[in-house]
Amino acid sequence: MMPSMMPSILTLPVAAAIDRVPGLAFGLPLILVAAIVFAVTHHEDREAIRRAALQWVGWLCGILGGVLVAVWLLGWLA
């Protein structure tokens, strides 16, 4: 469904494109955001923040990917 209440200046080209994006894809930016904030609040050094953010992305994708696979398997077996 087109998000009809979005600001009109963005409604036509952007919202129409966003409307075709699978729901799962909206979680990916949130993983990146969480990883950055986790890294920033655990380190001071720029390089350490960068390394920690990448590690957190790996952990979060691994855990959430595992949950996704488990749910998919349960759905497939049911």
Added chain:
Amino acid sequence: MGKLEPPNQGRLVAVSPDDGSAIDLKNPLLAAILSWLVPGLGQIYQGRTFKGVLVMATLVTTFLAGMWLGGGRVVYASWKPGEKRWAFICQAGIGAAAIPAMIQSWQLEGSGRQPLACSSFMAPPLSRGQPVSPAYAEALIHDGSGLDADDFRPSPPWRQFRPFPPPGSLDTRPADQLSLWHKQLGRFFEIGTLYTMLAGMLNILSVYDAWAGPMHPAPDARDEEAS
């Protein structure tokens, strides 16, 4: 957790987990409040500019993206019976950006029965039979939110939003404004809510960082744990 050391010339310091250097927290309470009001501002005040700017860019962008995806409707405060907006507790973590929602809620529930400037921005949805001021009813009818004059019944000195239909009559319209928003926005209502909730919750970590320093153990603490 960054180790808080005894006051050093009247100031609290934390220890960097990366190189063991001291981090001047200045006034931690003020930094925490600033960081709550605007994500990252507390760190900038403490001179930790890179962290502050990174947190600010990340969380403010996430919050605004959520607001946009949710059509500007997903951040509101409502504590009416049967329509409590629990998500707002998480959204309020973003600070100043969520304060208008509280003001709009108080105004709409107050004696004037209308949000500030009759604007529906961050105003809670109307429930069936809720009285509002005639000016706010007119504003809703004309702002393209999907409501029309039939949705309000005169009930001097107010206008009543979609009063309960007489028994036995069939009313096919959505029961309240929240149902209308869900119908208009579809999945984007939940996605926008999720984005804004996550931004608010992650800002709590940033507030803690401004108050007490990094959460990672300092090098000497890690060495002690290892031994």
